Amino acid sequence: MTQYKIAVVVGSLRRDSLNRKLATAIAKLAPPTFSFHQVEIGDLPLYNQDDDGNQAPAVKRLKAEISGSQGLLFVTAEYNRSMPGVLKNAIDHASRPYGHNAWAGKPAGVIGISVGSLGTAMAQQHLRNVLAYLDVPTLGQPEAFVQAKADLFTASGDAGDGIKAFLQGWMDKYVAWVTRLAV
Numbered sequence: 048m049t050q051y052k053i054a055v056v057v058g059s060l061r062r063d064s065l066n067r068k069l070a071t072a073i074a075k076l077a078p079p080t081f082s083f084h085q086v087e088i089g090d091l092p093l094y095n096q097d098d099d100g101n102q103a104p105a106v107k108r109l110k111a112e113i114s115g116s117q118g119l120l121f122v123t124a125e126y127n128r129s130m131p132g133v134l135k136n137a138i139d140h141a142s143r144p145y146g147h148n149a150w151a152g153k154p155a156g157v158i159g160i161s162v163g164s165l166g167t168a169m170a171q172q173h174l175r176n177v178l179a180y181l182d183v184p185t186l187g188q189p190e191a192f193v194q195a196k197a198d199l200f201t202a203s204g205d206a207g208d209g210i211k212a213f214l215q216g217w218m219d220k221y222v223a224w225v226t227r228l229a230v
Contacts, residue, residue, distance in 0.1 A: 051082070051226070052118075053117070053118045053225070054084060054116035054119050055083050057123070058123030058131045058159070064124070069122055069160045073218055087108075087109070088134070089133065091136055092105070094139040096143070099144035110147075119155035120158070120221070121155060122159060125161050125165075125168075125170035131170075135177070138177060138181070153183055155184065156186045157174055157175060161193075166191075167192055186221055191217050
């Protein structure tokens with residue numbers, strides 16, 4: 048039985064992040080052959096090309112975690128109609144120096160939650176554009192722009208009844224995507 052290690056990148060640093068809650072809840076819907084690990088991105092320095100030859104320990108750790116995974120899950124907030132800067136910073140670090148892109152070839156899923164009615168549609172679109180350039184095959188359907196509402200999560204952090212079936216359907220497609228494309 049093949050095991051799939053999934054690196055989860057949450058594009059929010061907030062202590063009580065809805066996207067971190069979503070990442071935790073959706074991981075519980077995967078089969079036991081999938082394990083999810085949320086990678087730390089809050090300790091990364093701002094990307095500076097001058098540092099490519101001597102990357103910080105946090106950058107090396109991030110790249111190793113990405114390289115050691117068979118798939119990626121991006122769970123992101125939306126700030127000012129785009130992805131958060133902390134997420135873009137992490138993407139830039141792990142894709143550099145040129146020719147040493149840790150993201151390349153890793154099948155990915157993109158999902159997010161927001162209090163706005165559009166969920167995280169714009170952030171996800173911008174993220175998908177960047178991932179396409181970085182050679183990250185990204186699940187196209189179903190899209191998941193989750194609007195935060197009451198009872199979305201249970202007290203134990205599971206998906207609530209109002210969203211569980213939708214998230215399970217999304218996870219089933221994601222699992223099939225990773226299973227088909229992971230090397």
